[in-house]
Amino acid sequence: MPFHAEPLRANKEIDIDLEHSVAAQKFPDIRAVLEGNRWWSRKVTEEQPEVWAEQVKGQAPNFLWIGCADSRVPEVTIMARKPGEVFVQRNVANQFQPQDDASQALLNYAIMNVGVCHVIVVGHTGCGGCIAAYDLPAPKQNEEFCDPSTPLTRFLDPIIRLKHSLPEGSDVNDLIRENVKMSVRNVVDSPTIQNAWELARKGEFRKVYVHGWLYDLSTGLLIDLNITQGPEPIVLDSDKPKVNGTA
Known part of the structure; x- marks a missing residue:
């Protein structure tokens, strides 16, 4: 179903820098998950650069x-x-x-x-x-x-x-x-x-x-x-x- 996903707009609550994540600083296991997510996103982007454009279409x-x-x-x-x-x-x-x-x-x-x-x-x-x-x-x-x-x-x-x-x-x-x-x-x-x-x-x-x-x-x-x-x-x-x- 083509429900288009609007891109996130930058604001004080949207920050991908893990150094600004309280949970990532406090809990090593949470930081490991978020770092793993960054690795996965980079890997997918390198191997399938078109995938994110397809995802937001629906x-x-x-x-x-x-x-x-x-x-x-x-x-x-x-x-x-x-x-x-x-x-x-x-x-x-x-x-x-x-x-x-x-x-x-x-x-x-x-x-x-x-x-x-x-x-x-x-x-x-x-x-x-x-x-x-x-x-x-x-x-x-x-x-x-x-x-x-x-x-x-x-x-x-x-x-x-x-x-x-x-x-x-x-x-x-x-x-x-x-x-x-x-x-x-x-x-x-x-x-x-x-x-x-x-x-x-x-x-x-x-x-x-x-x-x-x-x-x-x-x-x-x-x-x-x-x-x-x-x-x-x-x-x-x-x-x-x-x-x-x-x-």
Whole structure:
């Protein structure tokens, strides 16, 4: 979407000199980050001098990544993408909750304004949110939340309930995969996706697809769980019927 970014105007609050940054002077780790940013900016400018002019013109990412806030799962890095190519929502345990206005608003903006074609829910091995939910007790009958005492347990409530609905003997990796599937279902059932698909079937909107993936921390690989859904059934070219030797 071509939302042009206006250049920053010089004033007393806009100063790139780290010697004038209170935080950089006080905290070595903050200074290291800001120095790293300067190095990165110079490197990109040298290798791709046109990139900043393109960035300010606007964004048109093809992907919406709904992932976990875990620091080991940086979407742009592991997808080998560049800035401007991935729209992002991250939270504890890669959840898309139907009642969450922030998630619904982001999805709607991504599809209706930004131009995203692929919504990807991505879980990962070793997910702390799922591990925590796995160990929590089942909710009592007619209890609104499994444990309403903290924001975290309230947010994990759907995963806690999911865990206690799984077959006996299911392990935490089963819960991690099922949690991805649950969020995929929630995305698919959202008003934004249902409306987009209805319009796509009438030829009035582009086709949008919803995918579920798993990131393996032990290998760095993204794994497709093969639960992709779109406005029509997904049929591979190799699966199409052949007539007289041709597809």
